[in-house]
Amino acid sequence: MASERTKFGHDTTTDEVLDGIDLGGKLALITGGSGGLGAETARALASKGAKVVVTARDLAKGEGVAAQIRAASGDDSVEIEELELGSMASIRAFAERFLARHDKLDLLINNAGVMACPQDTTEDGFELQFGTNHLGHFLLTGLLAPALLRAAPARVVSLSSRGHQMSPVVFDDIAFENRPYEKWSAYGQSKTANILFAVELDRRMRERGVRANALHPGVIMTDLSRHMVAEDFEFLSKRSPSGELRFKSVEAGAATSVYAATAPELEGRGALYLEDCGIAEVDDSEGAQSGVRSYALDPAAAERLWAVSEEMIDEKLEP
Numbered sequence: 593m594a595s596e597r598t599k600f601g602h603d604t605t606t607d608e609v610l611d612g613i614d615l616g617g618k619l620a621l622i623t624g625g626s627g628g629l630g631a632e633t634a635r636a637l638a639s640k641g642a643k644v645v646v647t648a649r650d651l652a653k654g655e656g657v658a659a660q661i662r663a664a665s666g667d668d669s670v671e672i673e674e675l676e677l678g679s680m681a682s683i684r685a686f687a688e689r690f691l692a693r694h695d696k697l698d699l700l701i702n703n704a705g706v707m708a709c710p711q712d713t714t715e716d717g718f719e720l721q722f723g724t725n726h727l728g729h730f731l732l733t734g735l736l737a738p739a740l741l742r743a744a745p746a747r748v749v750s751l752s753s754r755g756h757q758m759s760p761v762v763f764d765d766i767a768f769e770n771r772p773y774e775k776w777s778a779y780g781q782s783k784t785a786n787i788l789f790a791v792e793l794d795r796r797m798r799e800r801g802v803r804a805n806a807l808h809p810g811v812i813m814t815d816l817s818r819h820m821v822a823e824d825f826e827f828l829s830k831r832s833p834s835g836e837l838r839f840k841s842v843e844a845g846a847a848t849s850v851y852a853a854t855a856p857e858l859e860g861r862g863a864l865y866l867e868d869c870g871i872a873e874v875d876d877s878e879g880a881q882s883g884v885r886s887y888a889l890d891p892a893a894a895e896r897l898w899a900v901s902e903e904m905i906d907e908k909l910e911p
């Protein structure tokens with residue numbers, strides 16, 4: 593349950609959040625915009641005058657989304673760029689192209705993600721969910737930090753999940769080398785990392801006008817569930833107090849991203865975890881179905897994750 597209730601809630605849509613907001617002159621980058629929440633976030637921001645750069649690992653799929661945005665918001669409203677977050681080389685190449693074309697970046701929406709996939713590794717050998725969801729965005733954000741600073745005040749939005757409640761970051765065994773791989777623990781760990789990343793990024797950049805927040809978008813039927821089988825839906829339903837999953841439309845699912853990126857009341861605020869277009873409470877009670885675990889907002893864990901991530905990618909990021 594959001595603690596600082598705005599006029600918005602579970603079913604608020606992107607267009608409702610953006611009503612009356614002008615994003616003319618703003619540049620937004622949305623990772624994983626080839627479908628689902630990323631595509632809707634890009635559409636909505638462009639509809640209010642932002643120029644959007646949408647990344648896709650499959651350019652043809654991304655072009656389909658871009659064509660729809662161009663048709664609605666104009667030919668110059670969107671650029672589509674290739675980015676594979678499971679490849680440090682792809683991230684570096686993308687960042688280089690981006691910085692060559694754009695001096696500043698107002699809104700970075702770290703949206704792309706994978707969920708509950710079979711055990712695998714990224715191109716660079718990292719556990720797939722941690723590598724894609726966290727380390728990929730960690731490197732990307734670090735490389736783009738100069739453009740964020742030039743745009744200050746700027747915002748970074750990390751798509752986390754209620755799934756963060758399924759695991760803290762297990763610093764002693766991030767890669768499941770000494771315990772059996774469990775796909776939901778791996779997802780939970782990566783989504784906790786998304787929140788901790790926002791906490792530490794915000795600490796590092798807030799004095800210079802770049803604020804970072806994380807969020808749970810809701811439960812939305814998208815391609816994210818591509819690896820799920822019937823038992824997984826049952827497992828997730830059982831975790832819900834009503835015994836059923838309460839779904840949102842894609843427009844409502846992307847609303848909290850758009851809220852985090854644009855809400856005037858969030859100006860100058862960071863290190864928050866948002867849900868249903870509001871700020872969520874810390875809740876460590878067993879069976880908590882909303883809110884954020886304190887381990888995900890712990891500044892010491894956030895600092896540690898930053899150091900561990902730098903070690904893993906073998907690069908110091910100093911935004």
Ligand SMILES: NC(=O)c1ccc[n+]([C@@H]2O[C@H](COP(=O)([O-])OP(=O)(O)OC[C@H]3O[C@@H](n4cnc5c(N)ncnc54)[C@H](OP(=O)(O)O)[C@@H]3O)[C@@H](O)[C@H]2O)c1
Nearest residue numbers: 624626628629676677678704705751753811812814815816
């Ligand atoms: N849907 C939900 O109920 C829900 C709930 C909680 C949190 N979330 C979070 O919301 C975010 C968006 O999810 P969604 O529901 O919109 O899922 P989605 O429809 O599957 O979209 C995910 C996007 O990420 C991209 N992606 C996946 N792996 C990638 C990689 N290695 N490199 C680059 N891009 C990659 C996908 O590209 P392809 O099109 O090529 O696969 C797609 O564009 C995720 O971070 C997810 O964890 C979603």
